[in-house]
Amino acid sequence: MTTTDLAERYSRRVALRHERLYGHGYQGPGSEAVFAELTSRLDLRPGLRLLDIGSGLGGDSFRLAERHGLTVVGLDAAPDMTAVCVERAAEQPLPGLSFVTGDVRGSQLLTPDSFDVLWTRDCGAFVPPADKLPAWRRLHAALRPGGQVLVTDYCLGPQGASAEFAAKMAAWGQYMLTPDAYGAMLGEAGFTDVAVEDRSRHLMDSMLAGRRLLLDEQEDFLAEMTREEYDGLLDRWDRKIGFCERGELVWMVLTARRAQS
Numbered sequence: 001m002t003t004t005d006l007a008e009r010y011s012r013r014v015a016l017r018h019e020r021l022y023g024h025g026y027q028g029p030g031s032e033a034v035f036a037e038l039t040s041r042l043d044l045r046p047g048l049r050l051l052d053i054g055s056g057l058g059g060d061s062f063r064l065a066e067r068h069g070l071t072v073v074g075l076d077a078a079p080d081m082t083a084v085c086v087e088r089a090a091e092q093p094l095p096g097l098s099f100v101t102g103d104v105r106g107s108q109l110l111t112p113d114s115f116d117v118l119w120t121r122d123c124g125a126f127v128p129p130a131d132k133l134p135a136w137r138r139l140h141a142a143l144r145p146g147g148q149v150l151v152t153d154y155c156l157g158p159q160g161a162s163a164e165f166a167a168k169m170a171a172w173g174q175y176m177l178t179p180d181a182y183g184a185m186l187g188e189a190g191f192t193d194v195a196v197e198d199r200s201r202h203l204m205d206s207m208l209a210g211r212r213l214l215l216d217e218q219e220d221f222l223a224e225m226t227r228e229e230y231d232g233l234l235d236r237w238d239r240k241i242g243f244c245e246r247g248e249l250v251w252m253v254l255t256a257r258r259a260q261s
């Protein structure tokens with residue numbers, strides 16, 4: 001997606017609507033259990049400097065700064081996402097937490113050896129194929145030797161995409177890889193100890209909970225949006241659940257490192 005497309009897709013209005021279904025601060029699986037599982041895969045110590053790439057509404061950035069004492073920079077290409085995070089940070093100031101608007105493909109934040117941890121949740125699928133490897137090479141250079149990486153992302157299932165799935169992914173501006181291809185790309189970018197795991201169950205649980213909320217609180221939703229918008233939201237959730245059930249859509253967790261030297 002271009003930066004202009006991202007600004008539109010992640011406008012304040014759309015993102016706050018999706019946040020109601022995913023949970024406060026999130027545009028994807030954001031339960032306490034998922035957060036705890038992800039952080040348990042890393043060695044997080046107070047004072048480490050973490051870059052949250054595609055930080056969205058900041059759920060992880062706030063939790064990482066507050067609970068793990070990290071210095072966190074949230075980077076997001078959509079200005080509305082950063083603006084919401086800055087407003088929330090003013091209400092809940094945390095030392096060492098900041099948000100910057102910028103595209104990971106060209107951000108000035110990515111200076112050599114400047115972060116201890118790269119953390120990115122459900123952002124990479126938006127990066128077009130030709131830009132993915134160059135972006136990860138830049139990120140590798142920005143990570144200090146020995147630094148850690150955690151990625152969650154939407155991926156293609158092993159049997160490939162149906163015509164319906166391919167058309168929806170194109171419409172939603174997502175360019176997915178299989179988990180194995182994702183891992184191989186990080187290896188090519190220079191990372192070591194690359195491990196990928198299918199955790200689609202987390203995505204399913206989160207989508208099903210959102211769908212239940214949409215149905216249970218239908219009247220509240222319809223007080224805030226048109227019937228067409230409500231039906232569009234339900235259709236989006238139903239399609240994602242269907243793609244996930246059929247194994248076309250996979251939610252992957254990846255960890256990696258930059259070698260010590």
Ligand SMILES: C[S@@+](CC[C@H](N)C(=O)[O-])C[C@H]1O[C@@H](n2cnc3c(N)ncnc32)[C@H](O)[C@@H]1O
Nearest residue numbers: 026027054055056076077078103104121123126
């Ligand atoms: C699905 S949301 C996930 C947000 C957050 N990480 C979460 O888990 O709730 C993806 C986010 O990535 C951002 N994004 C997509 N492509 C980006 C890029 N090239 N550079 C920076 N941010 C990007 C979008 O603006 C959006 O806020």
